[in-house]
Amino acid sequence: MKFFKRHKIKLIIAVILLTAYYFSLPKQLFKSPTSTVIESVEGELLGAKIANDGQWRFPQNDSVPYKFQQCIVQFEDAHFYKHPGFNPISIFKALSENIKSKKVKRGGSTITQQVIRLARKNQKRTYFEKLKELILATRLEFRYSKEKILSLYASNAPFGGNVVGLDVASWRYFGRFPNNLSWAESATLAVLPNAPSLIYPGKNQQELLAKRNRLLKKLFDEEIIDKLTYELALEEELPQKPYRIPQIAPHLLQKGVKDFKGERIKTSVKIGLQHQVNDIVKTHYNELSKNEIYNVAVLVLDVETRQVLAYVGNSPTSKKHHKDVDIINKPRSTGSILKPFLYAAMLDAGDLLPNTLVADVPTQIASYKPENFDKQFSGAVPASKALARSLNVPAVRMLQSFGLDRFHHYLKELKLKDIKFNANHYGLSLILGGAESNLWDLSKSYASMASTVNHYDDTQGKYYTNEFLEPSYLKDFKPNFGETSTEKPIFDAGSTYLTFESLNKVNRPEGEQNWEFFNDANKIAWKTGTSFGFRDAWAIGATKKYVVGVWVGNADGEGRPGLVGVSTAAPILFDVFNYLPQSTWFEKPFDELVKIPICSKSGYRASEICEQKDSIFVQQAGLKTKPCPYHLWVHLDKNEEFQVNTSCENLSNMVHKSWFVLPPLMEYYYEKNNPFYAKLPSYRNNCLNETKAKMEFVNLPKNTTFYLAKDFSEEVVPIVVKLVHSNPETKIFWYLNEEFLSVTQEIHEIELLPKKGQFNLTVVDEFGNELKTYFEIRK
Incomplete structure (x- = not known):
């Protein structure tokens, strides 16, 4: 107690000094901006973006390869593992030599001191600054291990030009990771930080070679390398010019910069698959560009892990054609790519069976007149074939029957974020490309549907509450599917499975037509889409294991003849699937299906009078459908x-x-x-x-609006009106605004040349059956 009283002031001063010493070193030594770096799931470099200060400086790497570790220690600080942060002998020698020469000629800094100097932005080299470095170096030794200090040096040392840190230097000068460098290459990099402004690959070759070889000789003398290794190392050439940093997934790098700027991002991308998809896109781009189609995007997802396996945001085109734009997350017109969702929704709601006949006839709903791609009509077609053939008219009629608001609700449940407006904003064109979505959202929806069927089988008849979650491009991502439940997420497994069965029957593009005759052929549920004006071509396919999404078009929205999903996007889709490992087809979810008799001809539930019946599996909700009408x-x-x-x-x-x-x-x-x-x-x-005859207008539904058209001779083109009768031989009498026009038999077709205005067209057959319609003609 007397000691403390006697030395009170000294103790207080000591405590203050110790406290100052303890807090003298900032928690974060290096605050300079770093490059954003993305790596594949295997740890390969996919790409990097230069730091904001214009320096290539990768984020801190705690690992220093053995060869470089030996080289840098032998060159810069042979007693690194023995001193407490400074080397008194080196300091004494440096002082003596500098005093004799009357200038700073030699430094006695250890690697630890150099770390401090780098962290302090290379302050002016004075004796007072050296004293600061010495104090901070000892503090650094208390805080970190030798390995950590060495890694700090390797990550922040200058290597010439705008290259900072071993990782970047290795890529810039040798084009590979530092742990793959030879002894000669490691020695070359070890001597660069000593004088980065003087020695630079491609310049001062003799000085660089001499320094490197002296270091190699020291390694040999210290028995770190053997004689053969030393002799071979001496024969290796020096780097002549910097390599470009790999840019294997440049658009994923853009996404990484936005989400994790300045960090090292370990992605889920598979390097081999990414290279292959890049090559596929480049090959198809070379052909598509001949037709002035310049942009392509491809996304590959793992259904089970919901991770990105390959990410190609655009083709290798030019800046003029927007090569830097990441198309994967950009909203584009959907074309027909939403049709499977409508089909699944109608199955799920019990409004449809897979082979139910749906009308494919001339249709006009208010002012909207949809047409099939080939301008033809089938009259009636099974719903599954209408989906497989991507017929527009049946899709619009199905949407009208199902309900626009009802379907819009399903799309919102799918979290298609670019569908921002209410149902009435889009109208019935919603199913044919009236709305916009992006490749990311559409691909994730197909992946979630595939996963729904997979999980239903894995859990013996249950669903996950968070099945339709966001995918990720991060390696450590673990999907949280939520809790198991008996409640379906959006679509039940039976409806989804039947939808995929229909999509598996879509006619494949040229070169893939006979896939079903090969035992090893991949069964794929896939769909194409083409937007109005040939601006967007889509193809998305799903297997039990993978989902591949493809978009083709022009980033500026320019349409091109031939820009059709099946001929431009689909070949890319199948090239990617042909590279992926084959997976088995989905297991049939028997608990969500029921086997019932259906009418062979109509696809409806068989009534008692259906003469031909099939027994097929349909979704449980299909029991609510009406019998064959x-x-x-x-x-x-x-x-x-x-x-x-x-x-x-x-x-x-x-x-x-x-x-x-x-x-x-x-x-x-x-x-x-x-x-x-x-x-x-x-x-x-x-x-x-006594049975009333049936008549229908072919091309003149009620409240149709026509616009007068003229031919090349400025003559008004007549309006042709067609009618069908259940008994064609019957005579039909035609009246326009109560005035008799004509009588037809067998072929019920007339030409009208009315002027602008509103009209009432009436037809009466010889048995007195009557049919009326109203239309308007505008200029």
């Missing part, structure tokens, strides 16, 4: 040539038969494409027909 019980004469009834035939002479009958407009087009379709026989002449 297209089969009638008809009564025929003995020869089955005419319909009869009790007014003209005895019951004993009648043949009662089920008959497949489509509405007149559907029948008109359907029979052209289905030669085995048998039209319903007409009634025998002596029979009283």
